[in-house]
Amino acid sequence: LVGDQWSHDVLLHQLLVAGFFYD
Structure with missing residues (x-):
């Protein structure tokens, strides 16, 4: 489903x- 992909x-x-922030 599109919603699931989103x-x-x-x-x-x-x-x-x-x-990125917690690496």
């Missing part, structure tokens, strides 16, 4: 941002 992209983005 949610996945947002979660992935949050993980990347968290990894």
Whole structure:
């Protein structure tokens, strides 16, 4: 579903941002 894909992209983005700031 489009909504599921959007949610996945947002979660992935949050993980990347968290990894960038907390690395």
